[in-house]
Amino acid sequence: MTLSRDPEVLLDAAAGGDRAALARLLSMIEAGGEMARQVGRLAHVRGGDGYTVGLTGAPGSGKSTLTDRLIGEIRSRGEEVAVLAIDPSSPFTGGAILGDRVRMQGRSTDPGVFIRSMATRGHLGGLSLATPTAVRVLDAVGRPWVLIETVGVGQVEVEIAANADTTVVVVNPRWGDAVQANKAGLMEIADIFVINKADRPGAEDTRRDLDLMLELSDLGSGRWRPPIISTVASTGEGSAELWAGIGEHRRHLETSGDLTERRSRRISGEIIEIMHRLIEEEVGDLTATTDFVAVQADVVERRLDPWAAAEKLLARR
């Protein structure tokens, strides 16, 4: 039986547990364009009760192993989970399994776990819109937990990870790691700090550094103070504590009203981003018109200045 290309049909199938339908929906989002938009629109209105957890940190910090441990925690409670592994720097795509992902593939036979890698396919900044759309689909088809793991600590990765309900920042016991985290803007986005590989020397120093930086940042009264959790993902040490920390943060967001506020802010950012895209398309369309050529000639001949030209073209929309 061939798989449908109708987003509505695919959403129904995915909601019923059809993994191929879900994979196709995510591929459609990754490919971008009008179809990706349509999938996002339908999924948004369907909605869901999903909760997203973002994990970010330097390459090699052990995010993937930690993600795998979180999957274990969630599954041991009988709940379902989806994982999006986001790599803005990689041109590879199509749900291809990245090196680190392989370890998680022991999970691939478990119908309660869905793992997907997403990469850019060249369109710059594409993931900043594709990721929330993918989350929306996973939410709409009934995944109660969505883990977003970003591969690096570049601006895009940090933004993507920060777009979760709970953001976990992973560092290692290395001299200066805490300081690096601070520089990369991770202090601002962290809801929970994890010192992974905490059995290595220097873990206590890293904790002290993080503590100090948290002291120095003005949290204000009543605000959430990010806990610092030590883990050894390779042995599973600390995973239960991390899971408990995520639950605690979630309860804090829900009782304080911050969850609604956080999601509203995310929605605002997304609407603004979409407006920019739509407008960029308009500008692209305008430059292809004969009007543009005529106006450009007027500017070259100094009958018009570039600002007047831009205004004139925009007025013709």
Next chain:
Amino acid sequence: MTLSRDPEVLLDAAAGGDRAALARLLSMIEAGGEMARQVGRLAHVRGGDGYTVGLTGAPGSGKSTLTDRLIGEIRSRGEEVAVLAIDPSSPFTGGAILGDRVRMQGRSTDPGVFIRSMATRGHLGGLSLATPTAVRVLDAVGRPWVLIETVGVGQVEVEIAANADTTVVVVNPRWGDAVQANKAGLMEIADIFVINKADRPGAEDTRRDLDLMLELSDLGSGRWRPPIISTVASTGEGSAELWAGIGEHRRHLETSGDLTERRSRRISGEIIEIMHRLIEEEVGDLTATTDFVAVQADVVERRLDPWAAAEKLLARR
């Protein structure tokens, strides 16, 4: 006597040789905003016969000393020149004299030379619009030569230098310098290569590397082949050859019609850039409306999806 703030009055004064008026016009451009636009509009329509030469290359390659030598070549022919030293990475501004500029200040008592540093003042990407506007003013007030020196080899610097009529790329005789130039995208933008500090070991190797890379790049028949000129800016060796090379490239552009095409392309880029800015302002305005708040709430409550919301807001412009 206090200096006017009226761009029209300032342009007249600057055209008559008033350096303070010219400096104020450039400060107005640097400050951005509506006044900068107005200065640019007026200057564009006035026009002029100015020719721009961009110089780019890694810090320490000797661009400033080379620029000083070019000033000498131009002045020895009795012509006037203006220099814009662009530093996108520096927050310093207001025509402040950068370290390297000091050397050129022997020129500051010469009324035929006008030197100005420009920096960003924080508004991201501001220099990509401010630089052509500044060139336009220098052109309109009658400077026949405008040299644009960029401080680094980042994307913005390269773009700015490439926005000249003739672009000079400066490298040094160092192992790998030619390869670095290639990586930074300098091969594509160079009209002339300068190997400065050519009295140092390795100059011939660098020339060979550049030659090879030019061979490999498909220039096409009839197209300009960038000459490779060796200089020792500190002694003045090769400056006459560089000046001759610039003259030759200029003649090539003028006789082939490429000058008009190049300037038209620059104008197109500028119009598109201005359209984007105007639109960003529109989006900024829209997000401040009560409409935005209402539409955002609709999306949060899932009565509307983010794409429909963006379209709805844009339709209200």
